[in-house]
Amino acid sequence: MQSDEYGGYVDSYDFVGTGDAHDDEGMLLVPGQPGRPTDANFDDPKVASMPKILLMGPRRGGKTSIQRVIFQKMSPHETLFRLEATQSLERAIVDHTPLCRFTVWDFPGDFYEGDETVFGGAASLIFVVDAQDEPYDHVLQSFTDAVTKAIQLNPNIVIEVFINKVDGELFLSDESKYDCRRDVYTQVNYELEDAGISPDNINIRYHLTSIYDHTIYEGLSRVVQRLIPQLPTLESLLNVLVSQCSMEKAYLFDVVSKLFISTDPGPVDMQSVELCSDMIDVVLDVSGIYGLGPSQLELGHAAAAAESNSVEGADPNSTSENKDGFDVPDELVGTLISQAPAEDLEEEMVDPDSAYDSESASVIRLSNGMVLYLKEVDTMLALVCITRSENFRKKSLINYNIGCLKKALRALVDNESL
Ligand SMILES: Nc1nc2c(ncn2[C@@H]2O[C@H](COP(=O)(O)OP(=O)(O)OP(=O)(O)O)[C@@H](O)[C@H]2O)c(=O)[nH]1
Numbered sequence: 001m002q003s004d005e006y007g008g009y010v011d012s013y014d015f016v017g018t019g020d021a022h023d024d025e026g027m028l029l030v031p032g033q034p035g036r037p038t039d040a041n042f043d044d045p046k047v048a049s050m051p052k053i054l055l056m057g058p059r060r061g062g063k064t065s066i067q068r069v070i071f072q073k074m075s076p077h078e079t080l081f082r083l084e085a086t087q088s089l090e091r092a093i094v095d096h097t098p099l100c101r102f103t104v105w106d107f108p109g110d111f112y113e114g115d116e117t118v119f120g121g122a123a124s125l126i127f128v129v130d131a132q133d134e135p136y137d138h139v140l141q142s143f144t145d146a147v148t149k150a151i152q153l154n155p156n157i158v159i160e161v162f163i164n165k166v167d168g169e170l171f172l173s174d175e176s177k178y179d180c181r182r183d184v185y186t187q188v189n190y191e192l193e194d195a196g197i198s199p200d201n202i203n204i205r206y207h208l209t210s211i212y213d214h215t216i217y218e219g220l221s222r223v224v225q226r227l228i229p230q231l232p233t234l235e236s237l238l239n240v241l242v243s244q245c246s247m248e249k250a251y252l253f254d255v256v257s258k259l260f261i262s263t264d265p266g267p268v269d270m271q272s273v274e275l276c277s278d279m280i281d282v283v284l285d286v287s288g289i290y291g292l293g294p295s296q297l298e299l300g301h302a303a304a305a306a307e308s309n310s311v312e313g314a315d316p317n318s319t320s321e322n323k324d325g326f327d328v329p330d331e332l333v334g335t336l337i338s339q340a341p342a343e344d345l346e347e348e349m350v351d352p353d354s355a356y357d358s359e360s361a362s363v364i365r366l367s368n369g370m371v372l373y374l375k376e377v378d379t380m381l382a383l384v385c386i387t388r389s390e391n392f393r394k395k396s397l398i399n400y401n402i403g404c405l406k407k408a409l410r411a412l413v414d415n416e417s418l
Pocket residue numbers: 057058059060061062063064065066076078079080081083084085086087107108109110128164165166167168209210211212
């Protein structure tokens with residue numbers, strides 16, 4: 001039996017590492033998330049209509065590692081010994097939250113010589129360059145080939161260059177990273193001009209990334225944000241929330257991938273994004289350990305709330321309509337409960353599906369007087385706010401406004417599925 005939702009659940013799974021599933025064309029199918037079905041049909045109109053992100057670039061640049069670390073929660077160190085060279089196109093569906101759905105196409109190294117029509121329906125082309133493998137000229141020639149074909153077939157495609165592996169001894173200083181970016185940028189422009197393409201006519205974004213730190217999340221978040229048609233609406237909703245509640249910053253995170261899909265229009269400070277993203281780990285870990293007792297499952301409380309000094313636990317008496325008065329659909333609570341089998345507790349990795357639900361909330365007070373406030377706002381979507389402690393006193397006002405935001409998000413999702 002298969003559910004009609006791709007983020008839904010089937011009763012037969014092929015987990016990563018327990019056997020590879022192949023589609024009709026013999027392509028290896030990789031689940032978008034551990035526990036997701038691998039027998040997804042990429043020809044299904046619903047899947048086919050999702051935006052496509054293409055991962056291309058030279059061999060061992062780090063394409064598969066990026067995909068596995070972000071979307072399948074492989075630890076960066078594991079990529080060292082668990083990944084073999086990609087032999088054929090690998091595709092994955094990323095469908096954790098209704099506002100952000102897409103497919104990732106991981107091509108084998110070197111420029112893809114096969115069917116160029118793949119560029120046709122693609123939203124983004126990410127070209128992954130190994131920053132530690134100088135000189136880049138040979139690699140960037142194949143980049144020019146890919147870009148030329150991509151923009152010929154699809155002028156709307158967004159080109160992103162991930163200058164990957166900016167870590168280790170070679171890139172200890174920020175200066176060395178910026179030098180590397182400048183080298184790649186100059187070389188790309190040179191190659192494009194050589195191929196008769198004016199670099200001014202193509203919008204190419206450059207990201208310095210490493211799977212060993214937060215830069216890869218930042219780079220992919222920027223890519224993914226461009227795929228969301230409702231982004232301007234999300235930004236203005238967050239803007240209203242931030243100004244009404246005198247917050248410093250608010251981010252919407254996909255809880256599973258930990259990519260931030262939107263924020264208010266104020267400047268983004270990556271340290272604060274990292275902090276918010278770490279908070280998601282804390283919530284999932286604490287909920288995974290303490291939030292899944294049988295009694296809580298019966299009551300529909302898969303969430304625990306963490307606070308650095310004190311813990312704000314979920315109200316044991318609350319029902320599916322929580323204390324803030326938000327309407328939490330009973331079916332949702334029911335689904336979440338049914339997805340939390342006891343054996344999950346034995347898994348080393350916390351399954352976000354079972355550790356995160358409509359009751360999930362957490363407050364962390366920092367020693368510098370700032371407060372981080374996390375609240376569930378939609379399926380696998382978390383709002384993480386940064387606010388001064390003096391502005392956090394009117395918590396009911398903040399919760400009321402977050403309730404309004406939640407309703408607006410639901411309306412956006414419902415509109416989308418019409
Ligand atoms: N230091 C460092 N190593 C990385 C990073 N990303 C990937 N690697 C390593 O690079 C090696 C190759 O990674 P892959 O993900 O297999 O590269 P690929 O581009 O998919 O290679 P093909 O499958 O041959 O196309 C692995 O040993 C990874 O551990 C990074 O950000 N920093």
